[in-house]
Amino acid sequence: MKVLVAVKRVVDYNVKVRAKADGTDVDLNNVKMSINPFCEIAVEEAVRLKEAGVATEVIAVSVGEKSCQEQIRTALALGADRGIQVETDGKVEPLVIAKLLKAVVDKEQPQLVILGKQSIDGDNNQTGQMLGALANMGQGTFASEIAVEGDKVNVIREIDGGLQTVSLSLPAIVTTDLRLNEPRYASLPNIMKAKKKQLDVYTPDDLGVAVTSHITQIKVEAPAERKAGITVKDVEELVDKLKNEAKIIS
Amino acid sequence: MAIDQTYPEIRAAVASLCSQYQGGYWRKMDAAKAYPTEFVQALTSAGFLATLIPENYGGAGLPLGAGCAVLEEVHRSGGNGAACHAQMYTMGTLLRHGSEEQKEQFLPAVAEGKLRLQTFAVTEPASGTDTSRIRTNAVRDGDDYVINGQKVFISRTEHSDLMILLVRTTPREQCVKHTDGMSVLLVDMREAVGNGLSISPIDTMMNHASTELFFDDLRVPVCNLIGEEGQGFKCILDGMNAERILIAAECIGDARWFTAKSAEYARERTVFDRPIGANQGIQFPIAKAHIQTEAAALMVQQAADLYDAGRSAGAEANMAKLLASEASWAAGDTCIQTHGGYGFAAEYDVERKFRETRLYQIAPISTNLILSYVATRELQLPRSF
Numbered sequence: 001m002k003v004l005v006a007v008k009r010v011v012d013y014n015v016k017v018r019a020k021a022d023g024t025d026v027d028l029n030n031v032k033m034s035i036n037p038f039c040e041i042a043v044e045e046a047v048r049l050k051e052a053g054v055a056t057e058v059i060a061v062s063v064g065e066k067s068c069q070e071q072i073r074t075a076l077a078l079g080a081d082r083g084i085q086v087e088t089d090g091k092v093e094p095l096v097i098a099k100l101l102k103a104v105v106d107k108e109q110p111q112l113v114i115l116g117k118q119s120i121d122g123d124n125n126q127t128g129q130m131l132g133a134l135a136n137m138g139q140g141t142f143a144s145e146i147a148v149e150g151d152k153v154n155v156i157r158e159i160d161g162g163l164q165t166v167s168l169s170l171p172a173i174v175t176t177d178l179r180l181n182e183p184r185y186a187s188l189p190n191i192m193k194a195k196k197k198q199l200d201v202y203t204p205d206d207l208g209v210a211v212t213s214h215i216t217q218i219k220v221e222a223p224a225e226r227k228a229g230i231t232v233k234d235v236e237e238l239v240d241k242l243k244n245e246a247k248i249i250s
Numbered sequence: 251m252a253i254d255q256t257y258p259e260i261r262a263a264v265a266s267l268c269s270q271y272q273g274g275y276w277r278k279m280d281a282a283k284a285y286p287t288e289f290v291q292a293l294t295s296a297g298f299l300a301t302l303i304p305e306n307y308g309g310a311g312l313p314l315g316a317g318c319a320v321l322e323e324v325h326r327s328g329g330n331g332a333a334c335h336a337q338m339y340t341m342g343t344l345l346r347h348g349s350e351e352q353k354e355q356f357l358p359a360v361a362e363g364k365l366r367l368q369t370f371a372v373t374e375p376a377s378g379t380d381t382s383r384i385r386t387n388a389v390r391d392g393d394d395y396v397i398n399g400q401k402v403f404i405s406r407t408e409h410s411d412l413m414i415l416l417v418r419t420t421p422r423e424q425c426v427k428h429t430d431g432m433s434v435l436l437v438d439m440r441e442a443v444g445n446g447l448s449i450s451p452i453d454t455m456m457n458h459a460s461t462e463l464f465f466d467d468l469r470v471p472v473c474n475l476i477g478e479e480g481q482g483f484k485c486i487l488d489g490m491n492a493e494r495i496l497i498a499a500e501c502i503g504d505a506r507w508f509t510a511k512s513a514e515y516a517r518e519r520t521v522f523d524r525p526i527g528a529n530q531g532i533q534f535p536i537a538k539a540h541i542q543t544e545a546a547a548l549m550v551q552q553a554a555d556l557y558d559a560g561r562s563a564g565a566e567a568n569m570a571k572l573l574a575s576e577a578s579w580a581a582g583d584t585c586i587q588t589h590g591g592y593g594f595a596a597e598y599d600v601e602r603k604f605r606e607t608r609l610y611q612i613a614p615i616s617t618n619l620i621l622s623y624v625a626t627r628e629l630q631l632p633r634s635f
Contacts (some may be wrong), residue, residue, distance in 0.1 A: 192310055
C-alpha cells in the first residue's frame with residue numbers, strides 16, 4: 001500500500017511571531033522555519049504503517065518554494081522513501097494546494113493520504129477536506145488513532161466532547177490531531193541517507209493546475225494587549241462593575 | 251542570528267532530541283551528581299556521537315564542523331555535552347595513529363556506542379599543562395607494559411570502557427627533547443579497574459564525573475601501544491585542536507542559550523510598570539554579550555573550516571576556545587544579573603549553566619596558556635618559562 005503524506009514548511013512553533021510594521025503580513029525575515037507539527041505527526045504515522053508492514057512506500061509531498069525541500073528532507077530523514085516538491089511562488093491558498101495535491105494523487109495513486117489537520121501558520125483547517133472532495137475519497141479528520149484493516153481504514157476522531165470512530169473505504173484521506181502519535185527525531189545515519197533519496201520537482205504547469213488566488217489578505221495585526229485586571233472588595237462591587245462598567249449583565 | 255547556520259538538518263534533529271531532556275532532567279542529574287545515562291544513550295543511538303568516525307568504521311564520516319553543530323545545539327538547548335563529548339573526539343588519536351588492526355578492533359564498536367572511548371588521561375598532580383613532566387611511567391616486561399603513577403582531573407573514567415593514556419616510557423632526563431620519551435597506550439578499563447588501576451571520584455562544583463586515577467603495577471599488553479614508543483606527545487597533540495574547537499562550539503551554544511534566556515526574561519519581567527529590558531542598563535549588557543558571542547562564533551567557524559581543510563589550525567583553535575569561553579561567561583554573568591534573585595534559583599537553570607560554562611576558561615586548556623601560545627608562537631615574543 002502506497003501512502004502519500006503532505007508536509008508544509010511553516011514558522012517554527014517556538015517562534016513568537018510578529019506582524020510586519022506595515023501590517024501586510026507576519027514578519028518571516030530571519031525566522032526559524034520547520035515542518036508543521038501536525039505534518040510531522042502525519043509522517044510519523046505513515047512511517048509506523050510502513051514499519052508494521054502495512055504500507056510499502058511512503059511519499060512525502062510539499063507545495064511551496066524551493067526552501068520547502070528542507071522539510072521534505074526532514075520527512076525523508078524520519079523514514080519517508082521519496083519526496084515530491086510542487087514548486088510555487090509566494091503564498092498559495094488551501095484550495096490551490098488541494099488541487100495540486102489532487103494532481104499528485106492522480107499521478108501516484110496512493111491508497112492512503114495523511115495530512116496534518118491544519119498548519120500552524122494559516123490555521124485554515126481546509127486542505128485535507130478539500131482534497132477529500134476533489135479526489136472523491138472518504139475522509140477521517142482529527143484522527144487520534146488509525147488502523148488499516150483489509151480495504152478499510154478505521155479512524156478514531158477527536159470531536160467536541162468525545163471520540164467518534166469512522167470506517168472509510170480505501171483510498172481515503174486522514175488528517176492528524178495532536179494525540180495520534182509522538183514523532184521520533186531523525187538519527188544521523190538517516191539524515192545522511194535522506195540526502196540521497198529521490199526528490200522530484202514538478203511545476204503546477206506539469207500537473208495541469210492553474211495557480212489562482214481567491215483570497216486577498218488585507219491586514220495582519222497583533223492581538224490587543226491584555227489590560228491589567230482589578231481587584232474588587234466584595235460581591236456588591238463586582239455586580240456593580242459588571243452592570244455599569246462592563247455592561248455584561250443588566 | 252548573525253551568520254548562516256551550518257548543518258541545519260543536524261541542528262534540527264539534535265534540538266528535537268534535546269527537547270526530550272529539558273531543564274528538569276538536567277537539574278535532577280545535577281542535584282544527584284548523576285551521569286545522564288539516558289541522554290547519552292539517546293545521543294548515541296541516534297548516531298550523533300559517531301559524527302566524526304569514518305564511514306568504513308561505521309560512523310557518519312562528517313567533518314569537524316558537523317561535530318560542532320551537534321555539540322553547540324546540545325548546549326544551546328540547555329543541556330550539557332560534557333558527559334559524552336569526548337566519545338566524539340578521543341577516538342581521533344586511535345584513528346590517526348593506531349594500526350589498522352587496532353582500528354578494526356575498536357572503532358566500529360565505538361561508533362556503535364557498544365564501547366565508550368571517552369577518557370583521555372594526561373594531567374597529573376605534579377604536572378598540569380607542563381606535560382613533559384608527567385611521572386606516570388610504563389616499563390616493558392615481556393609482552394606487557396607495567397604502569398605506575400597517578401593522574402588527576404580525568405573525566406568520565408567511570409563511564410568509559412577504553413582510555414587513551416599518556417605515560418613516560420623513557421625518563422625525561424634521558425631524552426634529547428623533553429617531549430620525547432612519552433607513549434600512548436589504549437587501556438581496557440573493564441579489565442584494568444581492580445587489577446592495578448583504581449578510580450577515586452573528585453567532588454566538583456558542577457556535575458562533571460571528574461576523577462583521580464592510581465596506577466599500581468597495571469599491566470597493559472604491548473599490542474595496545476598506539477603509534478611508536480616515545481612518540482606519544484605528537485600523537486596526542488593533533489587531537490587537542492579538535493577538542494578545543496568542539497568545546498568552543500559548546501561555549502557558543504551556552505552563550506546563545508544565556509542570551510536568549512536574558513532577552514526573554516528582560517522583555518517580560520515588569521518592574522516600575524515597564525519591562526526591565528526597556529532599561530538600557532539591562533539591555534546593553536545583553537546586546538554586548540550577543541555581539542561578543544557572534545564574533546566568537548565566527549572564529550570557531552574559521553577554526554573548524556581550517557581544520558576540515560587539513561590546514562594548520564593551532565592558533566585559530568586556541569583563539570576560538572578563548573573567545574568562545576569568555577563570550578559564554580559574559581553571557582552567563584549578564585544572564586544572572588538580568589534575572590536578579592531568580593538567577594540564583596535552580597529552577598531557572600541559569601545558575602547551573604553558569605557553573606558549567608565556567609569550566610571552559612580552564613579546560614581543556616587555560617586562558618593563560620592560550621595567551622602564552624599566541625604571544626610566543628604567533629607573535630614570536632620571548633617565552634617566560
